[in-house]
Amino acid sequence: MTINGSLLIAGSQKRGTAGEFSGVEAISGKSLPISFGGASPDDVEAAAAQAWEAFASYRETDLETRARFLETIAEEIEAIGDELVVRAMAETGLARGRLEGERARTTGQLRLFAKEVRAGRFQELRFDAGDPSRKPVPKPDLRLRNIPVGPVAVFGASNFPLAFSAAGGDTASSLAAGCPVVVKAHSAHPGTSELVGRAVQRAVASAGLHPGTFSLLFDTGFEVGQSLVADPRIRAVGFTGSRRGGTALMDIASRRKQPIPVYAEMSSINPVILFPGALKSRAADIAASFVSSLVLGAGQFCTNPGLILAVGNEDLDAFIAKAAELLPGVGPQAMLTPSIAKAYSEGVARLQRHPEVRAVAAGKSGSEFEGTAALFETSADAFLAHHELQDEVFGAAGLVVRCSDLAQLEQVLDSLEGQLTIALHIAGEDEPEARRLVPKLEMLAGRLLVNGFGTGVEVSPAMVHGGPYPATADGRSTSVGTLAIYRFLRPVSYQDFTSALLPDALR
Known part of the structure; x- marks a missing residue:
């Protein structure tokens, strides 16, 4: 596989021109080979525009195509082989066993979301038949489904280079919901992120999806992340990191013309x-x-x-x-x-x-x-x-x-x-x-x-990895387990629609 420090924007690669940085060997503090170019405002604009364009078609993908896409991401990550583990070991200082386990967790949660997509439960389809003879007023025909909210900005976490990063839980649940993703890679493990990002790009191409379904950007400061959250085409944010970082993004999101949810996992002493x-x-x-x-x-x-x-x-x-x-x-x-x-x-x-x-x-x-x-x-x-x-x-x-x-x-x-x-x-x-x-x-x-300790978070339909502020920005949500998909969905009700106008799932 190739690491060359490129931004991955909608199926293409390019060198970022807004400064550069290198990965750092955690144990020594020394720079690792290959530098990474930061994304410019034009790069952020391109990634957001492509994600918005992709949303029109990706949101309507049939459940089998979407599920198979998630499984293909898992297969592409596994196909990288030992290079991924070795690079992550260098960038994070984490042991081989820990990272091999984390890789299995990452691919496992992608497959879990694929299973959830196939089941279709997340759509929450509801049917309430009308009754035109009801007095004193006729009862309308009502049907409901959850729809994806739109493109999601995902911020890679420092402490989980695989499971909470380029193809981690926030990305997997966003894609499962039908939302394109723009990842802001964490500077602590850029090479690891690029390897995984390329795996996702290959899966997008293999599935025949719009290339804007996934992009990955690097940042030499805070501007890229701030610009993503402020972009009107981004409709939700997934973040794992410090309280200061999370609240800064929440502030940006709240000041938008159309505020958006920031699902930030931030601080806990457990x-x-x-x-x-x-x-x-x-x-x-x-x-x-x-x-x-x-x-x-x-x-x-x-x-x-x-x-x-x-x-x-x-x-x-x-x-x-x-x-x-x-x-x-x-x-x-x-x-x-x-x-x-x-x-x-x-x-x-x-x-x-x-x-x-x-x-x-x-x-x-x-x-x-x-x-x-x-x-x-x-x-x-x-x-x-x-x-x-x-x-x-x-x-x-x-x-x-x-x-x-x-x-x-x-x-x-x-x-x-x-x-x-x-x-x-x-x-x-x-x-x-x-x-x-x-x-x-x-x-x-x-x-x-x-009679246990919180370390070790099972990826399960019954898991909650969230809590009241400041553990997370929204205590009603979880970033682990199949319930995580609901962060990136919203309900729409259809009243007295003709069959021709109804979405297929509600006919």
């Missing part, structure tokens, strides 16, 4: 509640599982368990002692980018300097491009008094909050912002109290789990 019975019976085992989850992938998961809540007693002491025993044996891990490594180091340093925070333990230190796992402790009183302790530290850092009793633990819960996940560790004796808290927890997070 509380873990350790109930008294669970701590008493298995504190050491929970601590071992927690450390494994905390350091997985250098902690660079949006579902990383960053906050531990428990009543302070000798059982919590045992949990902390076991975690403190295990963490020093954890080696440093490469962070995704030098800037992420720097931000993580600064976040850990802020906790170390905080007068109300105690450092519990840390892993082995490494280079400036690697992250060192860290665990801290504070009191519930301090946590409630210092809102900055809720700030996400993106990486393998955790904060234990010691509560005086379950009532104060509940106060801490009441102070939290929206989350992606909340985990409950319980024993049988804890079930009544856990059951009482569930309605409160439902209002805080999109996924609740028992």
